[in-house]
Every structure is written in C-alpha cells, then in structure tokens.
Amino acid sequence: MNTLNLVYVCSLAMLFCGGWSFVSNRKHLLNTLLSLEFVMLSVFWVMVLYITSVGIEMYFVLFFLTLGVCEGALGLSLLISIVCSHGNDYFGSFNVV
Numbered sequence: 001m002n003t004l005n006l007v008y009v010c011s012l013a014m015l016f017c018g019g020w021s022f023v024s025n026r027k028h029l030l031n032t033l034l035s036l037e038f039v040m041l042s043v044f045w046v047m048v049l050y051i052t053s054v055g056i057e058m059y060f061v062l063f064f065l066t067l068g069v070c071e072g073a074l075g076l077s078l079l080i081s082i083v084c085s086h087g088n089d090y091f092g093s094f095n096v097v
Helices: 003-024 029-054 059-086
Strands: none
Touching: 003 029, 029 059
C-alpha cells in the first residue's frame, strides 16, 4: 500500500469516526457541534487530497471551507443563545413544542 492510499484510508476513517460520534453522542449540544465540525474538517481534507491529486483548481475547496466556518459560527451562536435561555445544553431539557 503506497503512502497516498494510506492517507486516503486515514481520511475516510476520520470521516467515519466523526459520523459515528455525531450519531452516538446525543446528550449535549456542544458534543454534537464538535463532531459535526470534525466531519466537516475530514470532508475538507478528503476534498483537498482529491483535488490536488487530480489537478483541479482550489477555489471550490476555499468556498467549502468558508461555508464550514460559517456553519461553525452559527452553531456556536445558537449554543450561546440556548445556554442563556435554558441554562444548559442538554438535549433532554429542550422543549420541542
């Protein structure tokens, strides 16, 4: 197995570990947001590896990174507003109605 294939396998393992963490950790909103950011980071890394190996321009990767940063900032602002209104970030204490 050459080095590039090993990097792809490690990147996909990062993606699956982040997805598993996102699905299995449903107790706190902060844990869910952190796992979602980990998934975005691993998808970004896979895209960078693929685009550099193919030789396409990197503008789409920059656009994807910008959207990921905006998603993280919106998630943190939502977390702050929920903690201010409810007092904690447990999913069990949120009123769905």
